[in-house]
Amino acid sequence: MRPDRILAIAFSLCVAWLPGSGAAAEAPADRKAVDAIFDEVFSRYHLPGLALGIVEDGRVVYSRTAGELVEGEGDRIDSKTLFKVASNTKSMTTATLARLVDAGKLRWDDPVTRWIPDFRMHDAWVGREMQVRDLLIHNSGLRAGAGDLMLWPEPNTFTRADIIHGLGYLEPYRSFRSGYDYDNLMYIVAGEVAAAAGGSPYEALVRREVFEPLGMTRCQVGQWSRIEVGNVAQPHRREGGRNVPVRSDGDIIPATTMDPAGGVRCSLDDMLRWTANWLKPDAKNEAWLSQEQRQALWAPQMPMPVSKRMREWDRSHFSAYGYGWRLADVDGVFKVAHTGTLMGMYSAVTMLPDKGAGFVILINGEGEDARTVLTQVLVKRYTSGAPALSVAHYAGLIDKEDAARPVSEQAPDTSRRRRATVKELSPKLGTYRDPWFGEATLCRDSDAVRFRASKSPLLDGVVQRVGKRWLIDWGDPSVDAEAWLDLDGSGMRLAKVDPQADFSYDYEDLAFERVGACP
Known part of the structure; x- marks a missing residue:
């Protein structure tokens, strides 16, 4: 018997004796x-x-x-x-x-590839084995919020086909079905499964x-x-x-x-x-x-x-x-x-x-x-x-919890920042590409250096210097999670400045490689 079925049976037995079960409102x-x-x-x-x-x-x-x-x-x-x-x-x-299951048009244990033949995961075996039910319970093995930058911030130009394609490049955080990590992208796939089965x-x-x-x-x-x-x-x-x-x-x-x-x-x-x-x-x-x-x-x-x-x-x-x-x-x-x-x-x-x-x-x-x-x-x-x-x-x-939060979980003080100069970033300017997020440019904009994502127009900001680190200050205030910018060799990496920022700003899953000069 599958572990999830054992869990379900065990819980149903547990609920039967919980105090208050079956009580009237x-x-x-x-x-x-x-x-x-x-x-x-x-x-x-x-x-x-x-x-x-x-x-x-x-x-x-x-x-x-x-x-x-x-x-x-x-x-x-x-x-x-x-x-x-x-x-x-x-x-x-x-x-x-x-x-659709009630109507006999779909089964929970259908392979996802039955309905979306192009569906792939980073591990080919996971892509083949993933069932419709797996799309719904956050057990994919991906980091919480992985790939959410294809959804938010809105508006952007990512399509559902982009998401299905991009899943094949998102590296797992843990093994398939081994733990819970909240996942929005699988619900996009689930919607496409429903569309295919429901016509x-x-x-x-x-x-x-x-x-x-x-x-x-x-x-x-x-x-x-x-x-x-x-x-x-x-x-x-x-x-x-x-x-x-x-x-x-x-x-x-x-x-x-x-x-x-x-x-x-x-x-x-x-x-x-x-x-x-x-x-x-x-x-x-x-x-x-x-x-x-x-x-x-x-x-x-x-x-x-x-x-x-x-x-x-x-x-x-x-x-x-x-x-x-x-x-x-x-x-x-x-x-x-x-x-x-x-x-x-x-x-x-x-x-x-x-x-x-x-x-x-x-x-x-x-x-x-x-x-x-x-x-x-x-x-x-x-x-x-x-x-x-x-x-x-x-x-x-809640106030006490916030006050007791360790320093490692608090946003650092970035108030002492200055605008990065073109000269100090000149060797790193260019066009970069991530396999699931697409292209972004790090290029001169007058006397500043600006990061722009081609498919996500709100991810557009001026690079700042904070101590020894670079930071992207997004121009739109609704993008409320600033990003550290790390440049190493021919690559470019981003990370959340505030460790408590919404996990859907999944900068950590990006792995940009330089593919050319600035346009």
Whole structure:
């Protein structure tokens, strides 16, 4: 029997005796109490917009929104406002695949090459052996976020064909199926598998298989008109003590390469329908997806580390990834959840099936800590026998963690920088090429030296000198992870200046070689 099946059986037996399993919801959606939590999070973290909804026993028992589509412009967020749900798209992609499995068009253990003959990995054996299920559970052996520079920052000109081709050049971090490392690119491949098996482009397929049958009428993916659809929240970043729009949408929202991994936008109402479907499906939703496939999506497939925070905050003993969902125990209660993060947008879907309860959080600003604290306080209202701990309590714990972070995990001080001169970099100027990322130039620009990536126009910045090192200062402030630049022989390497920067800035996977002079 495969190890993942043993894990699934073991966990199902474990859940059977966990305290609280099968208990009815404890009706903690006291409007006044939740309003106070909402208000404190919204105020403490200076959010431009926040939407929160709670489902109990298949019913929406709480729904509230605050803030603006664009801070300062007066257009209020409501329950129909569209937010980027980011990686909460992944569970919609796996639901689409599950529908195809139900229809007999696909099997979870199909080789990926059955549907994408050109699919390759750095190790040819891995490419041949990888199954559809492997695309969904972050076990590829690649470093977390490997190749994500083909997805972000947007806009860029990488295609899904580029990603499938580029995977063959990304060197593994560990052996195949030996551990968990978060992987967006495999979900792009999964979307193409779904398209091949379902006979329609991914965007049309997820509309047909998920949005339409579940009545998620506002959800959007692919190309659409912001003007015609209307009521679309814009992402923000914090600058000078205020929220500033970042990467704002044009009139037409284009289809993007990363749609199957994180390209869906939905409203709070839509996401509450999505949540209710999993917790207490009605007859129509039961017909939408079989019980067998519902169980498959929530079965532990890949063990995940149980963090110090999970042990101390939640008394967790177990953590695993299913098909597009994270699974864990909190105070002996089974939790199914996922988060979504894109520049200036944060989402969370959290479900406690034993309690018949779940909730949705949507934020259009820098809301990582806000999302964590709000999720934690709400979860504890259902799982903890003691009085629920406060927003201030969990916010304080996060502040203490940040203060205790080792120097090696903190961003270095780069304030004493100066612009690099053409003369000192003259021997290294030229055109460089990485086998999966493509070409970049390191060339003179007036009296400065500028790095430009040919397929990713936002990765364009002036080289700085910081002590004995070179640093690229990106021109667009939305690219919020500066890069060290190391030049050795005929090669060029990049690395994150801040070790805590988003792993999707996977500079460390680049290996540029000089291929010619500056154009």
